[in-house]
Structures are given as C-alpha cells and as structure tokens.
Amino acid sequence: MEGGPIDSPSEVLVDRFVPLIDEIAQVIQEGGGQPLVVATSSALKDVPPSLRQRVMLEEVLQYREAVEEPAAAIVRERKALRPSAGEKLAVAFSGNDDPFIYGEALDGVEIQLDHIAQAPEISHLALRVSWPPSSRFRSFPPGGLIISTDRNMLLLYVGPYRPGISSQGFYLVYDARANSIAVIPPLPSRSLSMFSQCGIGTGGAILFHGVPGEYLLAELFLQRNRGRTSNKATLFMWRSSGGAVSCCWTQKEVTLPLPSGTTVRAGIEGRGLPVVHRSMCCIERGGGQMLKFVSVNGYGKCQDHRGLTINCWTTSVMVPQWQNVFSFRYGELEADSAVEFPRLMPTYPMLSIVDDIVMYITVAADLESTNGRPEDRGRYMLSLDTSRGRILSSFKLPATSGRVPVNILASTVSCYMKKTNLVSEVQHKHQKETDSSSSSAPTSAV
Structure with missing residues (x-):
C-alpha cells in the first residue's frame, strides 16, 4: 500500500525545537539596517518614563513604514521569481475560525531541512517565515515545537498556542512524502478548561490514515475530579481529506483502559517530569x-x-x-x-x-x-x-x-523526503549571493 511501511527504513532523532528564520529581518540585515529592538532602544534613550510608551509606539510605526515594508517588498519579489518547491494546502474552515488569518499564516511559512543525520546524531529543521510587518504572527516566540510524528508526517505547534492555555498560534502539518504543509486552527477555546481537564504527554498526535495525504490529528485531555486526574478523558480529533484539509475539530468523551488492578493515583501537585x-x-x-x-x-x-x-x-x-x-x-x-x-x-x-x-x-x-x-x-x-x-x-x-x-523524538520522516527537499539547505545558503546581485536591501532610517 502506498504510504505504508518501507524496507529497512532509516530512523532519525529530530530536535523538537524548530527555530523561526525571519526572512524580512534577514533582508534588513543584508542592507546594514538595525533590528527593531536596537532602533527602539536608541530612540528611548533619555526619554522620561511618562513619554516612553508614546515614543515607543511612534518608533515602531516609523520602523515598520521605513524599514520593514520595503524589506517585505523585496521578499515578495524574490518569492515571485523563485516560488517554493513545496505545496501549501488550504484549509476549508468552519465555525468561528477566520480563513484570512490562517491563510496568511500558511502563505508566510516554509519548512527548511537544516540538518538530517542518522541516529544517534541529532537532526534539525527550521521554519522560514515571511509574514507581513502588520501580521499578528510576527509577535510569536522565535520557534515552533514538533509534538508528534508518524511515518511521513510531522505535527508542530507554531506560536505560543497550547490547548487550554493560549489560542495565539496554530498547528502545522508537514507531509515529507508530498513536500507539503497545512495550517490547522487551534481547538475551540470554549471546549476546554484547564480547571476541569489536563493535558498528557507532549501534546497532540498525528496519525497517518492509510491513504497518501490523509491523516488524523488528536488531542487527549484527562478529566479532573476534585483536582485529581482520572482515566476518563476528552478526545479531540481533526480529520483531513485527501489532498485538501477540511472539516473541523470534533470531540468525544472516552475512558482509557488500564491494566487489571491498576488505578490512577496522580497527586494534586501533578506528575513531575x-x-x-x-x-x-x-x-x-x-x-x-x-x-x-x-x-x-x-x-x-x-x-x-x-x-x-x-x-x-x-x-x-x-x-x-x-x-x-x-x-x-x-x-x-x-x-x-x-x-x-x-x-x-x-x-x-x-x-x-x-x-x-x-x-x-x-x-x-x-x-x-x-x-x-x-x-x-x-x-x-x-x-x-x-x-x-x-x-x-x-x-x-x-x-x-x-x-x-527532552526535546528529541524518534522519526522515520527522512525516509519519505524527496531528493529535491534534501538540497534545500544548500539552496538557502546560496540565496543571499543570488539575491544581492538583483536587488539591494533597505537600511534603517532610524
């Protein structure tokens, strides 16, 4: 069956932490411009505390217009000349999810294979992001987290999003066989309460669904009873459909089977590490x-x-x-x-x-x-x-x-990577040399 097990698969140990590489910031650096934090620090020097907030806001808006917007235009020009080799699968949203917001998230992110090595050496991935200067995603922490893998699939949290804690962010699904990515919205905020439920393990899971391009996402949360966890849980699921991603999050109440004679005795203080x-x-x-x-x-x-x-x-x-x-x-x-x-x-x-x-x-x-x-x-x-x-x-x-x-997991995802993917690191290394001959980057006006 296509997408099933392959002979003698190679196993890799993947670093769960996936750094974000800001392409707009790279263009600014190429042109000798200052990062925003340096520009604002200089502008706030000797400013009275009562005026700092107003001056900082003015500085951020000026920096966006004079530095970030021209850099973003250069990034768009480069991408038009050299489109991504990977496929981006749009999501058919339902409910209260904003298709524009998550469409913007998908348009501005790409997977980069930094280093793929045979275990026990550690392999590394990165996310190249080019979200517009006004995008809410630019305030994200500088890294995503791989939370699950199955065959050719990787599942990541991007942004501060964690179910029940923060809704700012999204799931990113990477299909190494198809060299494609998809953005999945967070769990509905009203469906989960950390006062009555608690997560387990490292987060969600992804399961290959038997047909190329199809998969199942799942999040499992144990129910609390007077502060203590039990084997009763709430299961959230998102099903893909072929080459497109559709539907929405569904949930069901489940009971986890335990070995005979076993009970859950987790204390109120939690399970440690x-x-x-x-x-x-x-x-x-x-x-x-x-x-x-x-x-x-x-x-x-x-x-x-x-x-x-x-x-x-x-x-x-x-x-x-x-x-x-x-x-x-x-x-x-x-x-x-x-x-x-x-x-x-x-x-x-x-x-x-x-x-x-x-x-x-x-x-x-x-x-x-x-x-x-x-x-x-x-x-x-x-x-x-x-x-x-x-x-x-x-x-x-x-x-x-x-x-x-703690941020390492075993995966067979490297077995499904196309050869075109494996040269991505070399392509990105030559990108600066190629682009510098065709356009110049803006410098900081501050």
Missing part, C-alpha cells in the same frame, strides 16, 4: 499496533548510576496485557569506547520505532563545580542493543545546546 525516566511509543508489528513502555528505575535508591536498571514492557492495543521484554542493569553495558558511559547518569530513555532491540538514552556527567558554579562536563546520545546489552554508537551533544534531551 516522568519523561526524564521513562517514555512510551506506538508501533505496528504483524498488522497490529503495539504499545511499548521503557523506564529507568532506581533513581534515588542507588548511590552509583551503574546500579540503575532499564526495563521495557509491551502490550497489544486490541488486547491490553503488559509483558516485560527486556531488563538489564545499566552498569553491565559493554562499549568499545574510551568513555566510561556507565559512570554517566542515564536520562530520557527512548525506544526505536523501527528496530525492536534498539533504544536511545542520553547520559550526562554529574555537574562539577568550577569557581563556585556548576559546570556541565558533557552529554552523549547513545544507541543501545538491548538484546546483547551493548552500546552500538554514541554522539556527543553540543555543549551549548540547552534543548536536549
């Missing part, structure tokens, strides 16, 4: 779906990290019955490396979604004090052979990276 010690994934094996759960046990009980144990359980989705599939002591891992990894603290276990015997884990040296301040002595991403208790490979994480390891 369980992702540090455990994780879960859903895979397809033999025509059926399986849930896999991995956990690092023994934190706070072992003085030595080598005494920790790593355990994994699986269950069929149709017949819930958990079975232990492997268990081993972390200190017994073997490695052909000069680095004594078992001496480093293991965190954020993650199962491979293509190889049943492979898992990934991040290890870090204990913080050491330098001049009275804690110093990170190094972190590594390891791939493990759980059947033989061996370290297959390692990747040293950048010392300056503060977004690992």
